[in-house]
Amino acid sequence: MRTADKWTDYRLLDCTCSEKLEMWGDIPLIRPDPQIIWKTDKRSEFWDKAYGHYHRSDKGGGQWSFKRKIPESWIISYGELKFIIRPTGFKHTGLFPEQAVNWDHMRDAIRGAGREISVLNLFAYTGGATLACAGAGASVCHVDASKGMVQWARDNAAASGLADRPIRWIVDDCEKFVAREIRRGRRYDAIVMDPPSYGRGPNQEVWKLEDCIYDLVKLCMGVMSDRPLFFLLNSYTTGLSPSVMAYILNETVAEKFGGTVTADEIGLPVESGKAVLPCGSTAIWRGDA
Numbered sequence: 001m002r003t004a005d006k007w008t009d010y011r012l013l014d015c016t017c018s019e020k021l022e023m024w025g026d027i028p029l030i031r032p033d034p035q036i037i038w039k040t041d042k043r044s045e046f047w048d049k050a051y052g053h054y055h056r057s058d059k060g061g062g063q064w065s066f067k068r069k070i071p072e073s074w075i076i077s078y079g080e081l082k083f084i085i086r087p088t089g090f091k092h093t094g095l096f097p098e099q100a101v102n103w104d105h106m107r108d109a110i111r112g113a114g115r116e117i118s119v120l121n122l123f124a125y126t127g128g129a130t131l132a133c134a135g136a137g138a139s140v141c142h143v144d145a146s147k148g149m150v151q152w153a154r155d156n157a158a159a160s161g162l163a164d165r166p167i168r169w170i171v172d173d174c175e176k177f178v179a180r181e182i183r184r185g186r187r188y189d190a191i192v193m194d195p196p197s198y199g200r201g202p203n204q205e206v207w208k209l210e211d212c213i214y215d216l217v218k219l220c221m222g223v224m225s226d227r228p229l230f231f232l233l234n235s236y237t238t239g240l241s242p243s244v245m246a247y248i249l250n251e252t253v254a255e256k257f258g259g260t261v262t263a264d265e266i267g268l269p270v271e272s273g274k275a276v277l278p279c280g281s282t283a284i285w286r287g288d289a
């Protein structure tokens with residue numbers, strides 16, 4: 001398990017009974033997480049003091065209730081990177097803090113490469129990976145189907161002082177975009193993708209992880225440069241196992257370029273206990289050069 005244990009502005013205080021208690025800056029929130037099937041005692045005073053609580057509805061979706069008025073949005077930092085946090089109608093806050101362990105990995109790889117690196121970030125959401133790679137000196141192409149998410153990512157880049165970096169902001173379906181980039185002859189030294197289990201492109205193109213992931217990774221071979229640096233594939237808890245993702249990267253990227261594939265769960269340390277909350281898995285291919 002690789003753990004995102006370098007946060008200061010984010011803390012996972014406790015988790016039990018299908019819910020996690022998190023501190024975002026100085027704002028405590030409670031959110032559901034179906035994998036928290038244990039029913040341990042509540043070990044934080046903030047369970048009773050959380051400002052916001054997202055309740056799932058039986059009819060699907062859910063809604064927030066607030067004990068205290070909170071700002072519409074606020075900023076938390078991870079080193080130099082700044083993220084706008086905003087509780088959304090679908091329980092997200094605009095950030096997956098466990099991804100910090102992947103941001104660190106990519107940043108070290110880019111800095112260690114000692115050459116110009118171009119990164120393609122697919123399903124890029126609010127831009128955590130984009131900011132980490134751009135902050136390390138890479139040029140980044142950020143692709144997401146949602147106009148609102150791309151704007152949120154641009155705002156995060158501006159908040160992080162990275163607005164002037166070479167970042168292309170693209171609203172498009174990932175598969176269609178990669179196919180177009182192949183036709184245009186564009187190439188990237190690194191690819192990162194964090195696809196959802198289920199999603200839709202801007203024109204309602206259906207994305208279903210199990211059906212589409214292999215084909216998309218395979219398609220991406222057509223946009224990789226002659227000297228690729230890394231290919232990072234992430235999936236949530238309900239998604240793919242590390243071994244399944246490692247298999248896919250071995251049969252595609254490693255088959256074509258050599259190099260090595262590693263895969264592991266990623267997680268967040270829980271302050272109240274000894275354990276780590278698993279938050280999904282990441283497979284990483286690293287090139288030899």
Ligand SMILES: C[S@@+](CC[C@H](N)C(=O)[O-])C[C@H]1O[C@@H](n2cnc3c(N)ncnc32)[C@H](O)[C@@H]1O
Binds near residue numbers: 125126173
């Ligand atoms: C849950 S997020 C990924 C998390 C993100 N990479 C991170 O760690 O910050 C999934 C994103 O995929 C986008 N998406 C879903 N289907 C898509 C598609 N077919 N093409 C492009 N983006 C898509 C959604 O808009 C959403 O922003």
